[in-house]
Amino acid sequence: MTNDEQRVDVLSVSHLKVAYGGNLAVNVDSLTVKKGEIVGVVGANGAGKSSLVNGLAGWSRGHARVTGQVRLGDLSVDILPTYERVRSGLLLVPEGKLVFSHLTVHDNLTTAFDPPSKEGRRIYSRDEVYELFPRLKERRDHLGSQLSGGERQMLGIGRALMLGPQLLMLDEPSIGLAPMLVSQVLHTMRTLAQAGLSVLLIEQNVKAALEVVDRLVLLERGTIILQGSASEMANNPRIAQAYLGAHA
Numbered sequence: 001m002t003n004d005e006q007r008v009d010v011l012s013v014s015h016l017k018v019a020y021g022g023n024l025a026v027n028v029d030s031l032t033v034k035k036g037e038i039v040g041v042v043g044a045n046g047a048g049k050s051s052l053v054n055g056l057a058g059w060s061r062g063h064a065r066v067t068g069q070v071r072l073g074d075l076s077v078d079i080l081p082t083y084e085r086v087r088s089g090l091l092l093v094p095e096g097k098l099v100f101s102h103l104t105v106h107d108n109l110t111t112a113f114d115p116p117s118k119e120g121r122r123i124y125s126r127d128e129v130y131e132l133f134p135r136l137k138e139r140r141d142h143l144g145s146q147l148s149g150g151e152r153q154m155l156g157i158g159r160a161l162m163l164g165p166q167l168l169m170l171d172e173p174s175i176g177l178a179p180m181l182v183s184q185v186l187h188t189m190r191t192l193a194q195a196g197l198s199v200l201l202i203e204q205n206v207k208a209a210l211e212v213v214d215r216l217v218l219l220e221r222g223t224i225i226l227q228g229s230a231s232e233m234a235n236n237p238r239i240a241q242a243y244l245g246a247h248a
Ligand SMILES: Nc1ncnc2c1ncn2[C@@H]1O[C@H](COP(=O)(O)OP(=O)(O)OP(=O)(O)O)[C@@H](O)[C@H]1O
Pocket: 020, 025, 043, 044, 045, 046, 047, 048, 049, 050, 051, 052, 060, 061, 062, 063, 204
């Protein structure tokens, strides 16, 4: 990647609000992710992390009212329905992982449409997904329902990669995974980012997130209250005390 490419904002969000009834769950003035950058979003339970990525993807578990501007490169996606956001490369791997339980791993790794090829947008083949996650190749004939949490996680990411993401959003990829798998999945994100993928990573495991993110954002009651580079945030007393087990 050239320096010019690295400066480009792949995601830019302004004045994003997500409300359920009268309750404002997300109120983010500004958030950006650059090309090849991994931005982590952390915060306590109920801070609004899932509502944020669901709002960006254009879907919600309930009746959310979403307002604000969301741009993917030079495209305004906030006016688009979810499936068109997916087509344009805004991809969310949710907590449920979006894996088809009744299909084999191999058949799960089949795309529903041919993603439009565009410069800077890498569409991974099934073989490339197998190369990234050899475990999936070993389990290629197993049904989605027979996979472990970690394998489902890899499959969800693999399916997203085959749709040519411009921005990959991961909602709590480490949930329920053994520490070794957490580190494996997160370090694969680093490899993908080095190849130019932009990632918005929702994580409860702040320590694991800090090992791979370029920048970290702390969300509290839907608002960004702190953000900085991984090293700045790791040394921030508030993060250290609340999330890294340091003593005051
Ligand atoms: N479908 C819904 N209907 C009503 N309120 C909701 C809905 N989904 C989330 N909320 C509320 O919005 C706020 C943010 O929830 P959200 O799930 O986005 O937080 P989170 O940071 O992802 O939490 P967790 O880490 O526990 O998953 C919470 O107060 C939650 O109760």
